[in-house]
Amino acid sequence: MVVRDTDVIVVGAGAAGLSLVYRLCTPPPGRPVPEVTLVDAPAGPLRPPERTWCFWEASPGDFDGALSASWESLRVRGRDGTASVGRPAPFRYKMLRSGAFEELLAGRLAGPGAPRRVTARIDAVHDTASGAEVTGVAADGSALTLRGRWVFDSRPPRVLPPARTTLLQHFRGWFVRTERPVFDPRTADLMDFRTPRPPHGLSFGYVLPTSTHEALVEYTEFSREVLDDAGYDRALRHYTEHVLGLGPFEVTATERGVIPMTDGRFPRRAGRSVFRIGTAGGATRPSTGYTFAAAQRQARAVAAAYHAGRVRGPGRWTRSCCAGWTAGESTGPRSSRGCSVGYRCRACSVSWTATPARTRTSRSACARRSVRCCAPSPNCRGCRDGGRPTDESDHTEERRLSDDAPP
Numbered sequence: 001m002v003v004r005d006t007d008v009i010v011v012g013a014g015a016a017g018l019s020l021v022y023r024l025c026t027p028p029p030g031r032p033v034p035e036v037t038l039v040d041a042p043a044g045p046l047r048p049p050e051r052t053w054c055f056w057e058a059s060p061g062d063f064d065g066a067l068s069a070s071w072e073s074l075r076v077r078g079r080d081g082t083a084s085v086g087r088p089a090p091f092r093y094k095m096l097r098s099g100a101f102e103e104l105l106a107g108r109l110a111g112p113g114a115p116r117r118v119t120a121r122i123d124a125v126h127d128t129a130s131g132a133e134v135t136g137v138a139a140d141g142s143a144l145t146l147r148g149r150w151v152f153d154s155r156p157p158r159v160l161p162p163a164r165t166t167l168l169q170h171f172r173g174w175f176v177r178t179e180r181p182v183f184d185p186r187t188a189d190l191m192d193f194r195t196p197r198p199p200h201g202l203s204f205g206y207v208l209p210t211s212t213h214e215a216l217v218e219y220t221e222f223s224r225e226v227l228d229d230a231g232y233d234r235a236l237r238h239y240t241e242h243v244l245g246l247g248p249f250e251v252t253a254t255e256r257g258v259i260p261m262t263d264g265r266f267p268r269r270a271g272r273s274v275f276r277i278g279t280a281g282g283a284t285r286p287s288t289g290y291t292f293a294a295a296q297r298q299a300r301a302v303a304a305a306y307h308a309g310r311v312r313g314p315g316r317w318t319r320s321c322c323a324g325w326t327a328g329e330s331t332g333p334r335s336s337r338g339c340s341v342g343y344r345c346r347a348c349s350v351s352w353t354a355t356p357a358r359t360r361t362s363r364s365a366c367a368r369r370s371v372r373c374c375a376p377s378p379n380c381r382g383c384r385d386g387g388r389p390t391d392e393s394d395h396t397e398e399r400r401l402s403d404d405a406p407p
């Protein structure tokens with residue numbers, strides 16, 4: 001058994017884990033680089049294949065050097081083919097392949113202060129008296145134990161949280177190379193609804209051209225059940241041949257994915273010293289499945305707090321009050337005192353005036369929040385009896401939320 005101690009352990013080297021390690025290991029001038037251990041699963045079923053991440057960002061962006069393409073113009077097509085084109089300037093829609101992202105960050109993180117990388121399957125993460133412990137099986141089959149002051153865990157959740165709505169965004173894409181110049185590389189098709197409507201949910205095509213002859217063409221559904229391989233291939237063949245009319249083309253690579261779209265709440269804090277990040281920490285936007293940009297905000301927020309001598313997980317508080325709380329994420333424990341507008345609970349969208357934190361666990365505060373906001377939510381402990389909190393002991397969840405709130 002290997003036991004190692006470190007300041008921070010990050011579990012999972014996907015979008016969220018890598019981004020957090022990058023931010024932690026590049027502190028502002030004058031701040032020390034923490035000792036970071038990044039653990040990722042060995043090649044196999046737990047480690048995802050290469051993926052394409054797209055996100056909106058103004059240029060220049062931090063990862064521009066690794067982009068496969070970017071677009072200034074975005075199109076949505078209705079079922080009858082009518083096109084609406086938008087130019088989200090100063091933002092561009094950027095396409096980043098996960099392999100290029102990993103290479104870029106590996107280059108930036110080489111040298112002194114580089115994170116220690118460990119390949120292992122992590123089975124458990126739990127608090128200890130002085131931090132947290134991560135246990136699993138190393139690549140050579142031996143048992144592994146790592147101890148850290150803080151652990152950030154991005155392993156995907158095994159089960160989705162209870163929710164009012166749970167859909168899957170599931171898709172398959174073909175990287176195509178056509179014989180004829182059929183694509184306009186200046187415009188990406190975000191949603192093309194000229195695909196046949198599935199029995200439940202909705203479907204659309206997604207086209208990201210990287211040249212006049214090359215594009216990633218995807219068939220996407222928002223529905224409850226994924227398709228089998230033949231189903232996606234049939235849909236893609238129909239879309240590329242009959243809707244887009246690409247003519248002869250070859251498929252140079254494929255990509256597929258399933259992204260949960262749910263209003264269930266992903267607890268960000270899994271222990272005194274354990275936080276969840278990325279999809280596991282609620283970074284996936286329920287209405288669209290986009291995650292990459294939110295994972296960047298999480299990473300910056302957590303690292304900024306760490307470098308400032310505080311550690312906090314990704315917050316739940318949006319910017320209805322204090323400049324500093326960016327959309328959906330906290331950027332650090334800015335004080336909400338003196339804020340005349342109040343703050344807003346991301347989970348329930350109720351705005352609060354600047355109630356001092358210590359009073360928010362009172363029965364009246366909890367009752368107000370529960371009854372007014374979360375009434376039908378199975379996730380709100382205070383609401384399980386139909387929207388009305390029963391007694392103080394039902395408000396554990398509210399207290400935990402308060403712990404996350406600005407001081």
Ligand SMILES: Cc1cc2nc3c(=O)[nH]c(=O)nc-3n(C[C@H](O)[C@H](O)[C@H](O)COP(=O)(O)OP(=O)(O)OC[C@H]3O[C@@H](n4cnc5c(N)ncnc54)[C@H](O)[C@@H]3O)c2cc1C
Nearest residue numbers: 012013014015016041047053054122257278279290291292
């Ligand atoms: C094909 C695809 C395309 C997508 N496209 C977009 C997009 O265009 N824009 C967007 O914003 N979002 C997109 N998403 C959604 C989201 O951005 C990605 O899923 C993103 O990778 C989530 O980041 P993450 O770090 O939370 O999880 P992941 O990137 O999945 O990382 C999880 C990491 O945990 C590791 N791991 C898992 N289990 C263990 C274990 N037991 N022990 C050790 N390590 C473990 C894995 O190896 C992996 O490295 C896409 C998703 C998919 C699947």
